[in-house]
Amino acid sequence: MKLKSVPAVPATGAEKTAEAPRLLIYSHDTFGLGHFRRCLKIAQAFASTYPQSSILIVTGQPQAERYRLPEGTDFIKLPAVVKVGENRYQPRSLGSSFEKIFELRQNLIVEAVRTFQPHIFLVDHAPLGMKGEIRNTLEELKNRSDAPALVLGLRDILDEPEKVCKTWTTEGVYPILDEVYDRIFIYGTPEFFDPVSAYRFGQAAKDKTSFTGFIADSARLSTSANVANGETRKILLTIGGGEDGAEIVAAYIEMLLAYGERLAVETTAVLGPFMPENKRKAFTVQAQDLSLCFEEFVPELPSRLAEADLVISMGGYNTTVEILGAARKALIIPRIYPRREQLLRARRLFEMGLVSYISPEELTPDRLYQTVVSNLANPKSPLAEAREKNLLPLDGASKLAELCRLLFAQKGVLK
The missing domain is CATH 3.40.50.2000 (Glycogen Phosphorylase B;)
Incomplete structure (x- = not known):
């Protein structure tokens, strides 16, 4: 379907304005x-x-x-x-x-x-x-x-x-x-x-x-396809504001407790400013012997996404677009209630070969471990390659x- 475009008024250097827009x-x-x-x-x-x-x-x-x-x-x-x-x-x-x-x-x-x-x-x-x-x-x-x-x-x-x-x-x-x-x-x-x-x-x-x-934040778009140096891989887990997504953090901690010795990873989990304090404290106790650190809030998320070998997140528009603009690999675990918007977005990106995804209904420590290992073993960086090809305009x-x-x-x- 062809939609109307707005004709542009040519810019002439510094804007001349009768008053500020x-x-x-x-x-x-x-x-x-x-x-x-x-x-x-x-x-x-x-x-x-x-x-x-x-x-x-x-x-x-x-x-x-x-x-x-x-x-x-x-x-x-x-x-x-x-x-x-x-x-x-x-x-x-x-x-x-x-x-x-x-x-x-x-x-x-x-x-x-x-x-x-x-x-x-x-x-x-x-x-x-x-x-x-x-x-x-x-x-x-x-x-x-x-x-x-x-x-x-x-x-x-x-x-x-x-x-x-x-x-x-x-x-x-x-x-x-x-x-x-x-x-x-x-x-x-x-x-x-x-x-x-x-x-x-x-x-x-x-x-x-x-x-x-x-x-997207065009000033922070990353085209790098390089992985971090060394054998230890970096994983960034983010669940947005933290009002939901606690089950993702819980499953990830369970995965590390069960399989941590097989994974040479360092993980940072951004829990969000809205996560209830009791859940935040419980996760801190559970993860005290794991290679997992928590942060409440990261205002400049794209730069952190670019540093990670794998990003695990929910599937909201803003975080997903920031992933498209900065990350190398991503695993999306979408919210499915009260809207299925995130699931539809995750499936579409999966169909395009850009991300992995796990439905919350299928999220288990075993499934999470298998998907993380598969992503880290893949030598390709599909999101970086997509940016080089300008597959999705950002x-x-x-x-x-x-x-x-x-x-x-x-x-x-x-x-």
Whole structure:
């Protein structure tokens, strides 16, 4: 399927602006770290493309202050909520009802948009926000003559197609895609996965949709296919924010206890800032005699991925794309509840010969050991080879920034 591309307005050296471009990014951030990290990469690309720009991220990410912000970027922290089930949320920290927190978040978002007056309002992932919290904002903006360009950014895979279509029909998302958003950008390629077809976009939505490629940290892309020196191999185990994934760490510890003498490996496990303290302490006790060390949080993950002979991770978009951009070999153990998005992504990458994967339902210490040994014995580095061939485009952030050039120009910002 051929989709419309946004014609680029040629750059002429230093940007001449009537006023500095303003971008507001909304990121609901109710689980993990990935959404906010992706927004930071987008902000960095905009800051590089439009050096005088001001970028405001409105986020529910509790760990936002631990990240280095790009030049000209700041954030507003929404009261945090956490997903506890299928479309169910609760306050992460505040002793208040979800309804009151929801109302507070709604009001903060509306006021941020009214006061900051962005030229582009970029909504990450959720067309209506967490449980529809930006619906009122979108409707207000659509009726204003001075409204910003309304842009929706979607990752490659959301969930199983039938489930997404049912949810979007029930929640009234399709009219929003057709009638409210000015542009839709998909952070992937149709060859890898085509959500336009899978999620049954209407014709109006199709006409305003473009694929950007994957949102990776282009400044840190690694093409090295060399393995670490010496006989001891390095394994990096990461489970994202740590709200789930403890069963992966547990299985890995059991594997080392059973087979550690056969494996000449040193392992670093990044447990994430959201892992419950009791689980963190239990893992520390279990691993005290193993060649395994724990870290809570690594803000610059790509450089650590590049140092490892094998990366073991879950299958979220952000970590997976960072693996595609920096790692040599990877084993993905995807989350399968409440969404199967990670499983679909892992299977697709496996079909392409880029990664190994184990479904959580099949995860045992024995299976893990066999897969780790197989990966370490393989002399090839499939991910490094894929980067050399440019098999999957990883410049989505810079391409997204360029695709927004015309939108800025239409708002009278770029001349």
